[in-house]
Amino acid sequence: MSIGNSPPDDRPSVGRALAQARIAAGLSVDAVSTTTRVRVPILQAIEQDDFSRCGGDVYARGHIRTLARAVGIDPEPLVEQYAAEHSAETAPAPVAPLYEAERIRSEPRRPNWTAAMVAAIVAVVGFVGYTVVSGDGGDGDTSATSPTASPSSTGPSGRSPQANGVPKPPVPSGSAIAAAPPGKVTVKASAEGGTSWIQATDGNGKQLFQNSLKKGESVTWTDDRKIKLVVGNAGAVQLFVNGKDIGLAGSKGQVAHLTYTPGDPTQG
Incomplete structure (x- = not known):
């Protein structure tokens, strides 16, 4: 990808607009790089309208959006301006011939009979074990497994219910400012x-x-x-x-x- 062409009208180029917005926001190149995680050499190249370091058209548009938001301006006009100025440089990707897709199509997988047999054996053994355990426990005292009464939703003192004896934590306030300590x-x-x-x-x-x-x-x-x-x-x-x-x-x-x-x- 080559360096972008000059804009057709009097408006600043994409890189110049980003640089002006950054300076107006009182931000250094290092500060914007730290915030956006766009490396300093790439950021400096973009501000000079050199998008060859971005790694492609899609990445260039993504960097433009990220940098525009970081300096507090609307990214969409800059993305549209970039697309208009670099439309001639973006060539459509060639479509692979149909016979190429047919040639690389993988063969259908054969069924794994060994795995199926192992799964069937495991299922049979599990069913037999479940039947034996259920038969041994069928004569037991069913009263021991009867469900206990659920606790009342409100205790004698009118307090909120507890789970396993541990009080539930209080519901946090909807505003962090309301809970701010005094003197701060x-x-x-x-x-x-x-x-x-x-x-x-x-x-x-x-x-x-x-x-x-x-x-x-x-x-x-x-x-x-x-x-x-x-x-x-x-x-x-x-x-x-x-x-x-x-x-x-x-x-x-x-x-x-x-x-x-x-x-x-x-x-x-």
């Missing part, structure tokens, strides 16, 4: 409006999270001092700080840098 900062990010790339660090600068959050997914962090966020495509992320809904992290396509402390929900 708890931040929940929920991708309500689309995919967003998020990086979270604690008060000591330790990285807690760095990945793309797909639509419908959410993640929660807790720290004693503060939580710092870098949110790509901030208009797609709903934030909950110390149990309160503070709304969207920013506007669509914006890269937001936010910090929260135990005294918030106002931004620290």
Whole structure:
């Protein structure tokens, strides 16, 4: 596969668009490589519109989708642009002649009579053993096998039932923020409006999270001092700080840098 041709209009090439979005999101090549698991040489080649390192047209489209989501932009227009610019380079795979398929067709397998005989013997021995065991136990006291009464669904004290004397664990709360310990900062990010790339660090600068959050997914962090966020495509992320809904992290396509402390929900 050769290096892609120049786009026919004034819009940036696929690789240039990905590079601009990455820079706008404040991400380095190493950070995007770590998040997407696309090796740095391949990522750099794609940003220069060299797709020969991708290993084929299908892999190139997959890399474009992965990198676009990581930097917070819609991948489909870039995939369509790539297909339009490289349509001449993709040749249909030759169809094998019919006689080739007939020639390599495997012969039908012959029945394994030995295995069938062994299975029949095992079945007979098992049936005889079951008959003997059932006959010996037929005169026994049937009262010993009578089922015991099932425990009441509610005990005398009105508490929930127990299994084998062990209390059932309490049902967890539907919100991780509701159970947050006092004196700490708890931040929940929920991708309500689309995919967003998020990086979270604690008060000591330790990285807690760095990945793309797909639509419908959410993640929660807790720290004693503060939580710092870098949110790509901030208009797609709903934030909950110390149990309160503070709304969207920013506007669509914006890269937001936010910090929260135990005294918030106002931004620290």
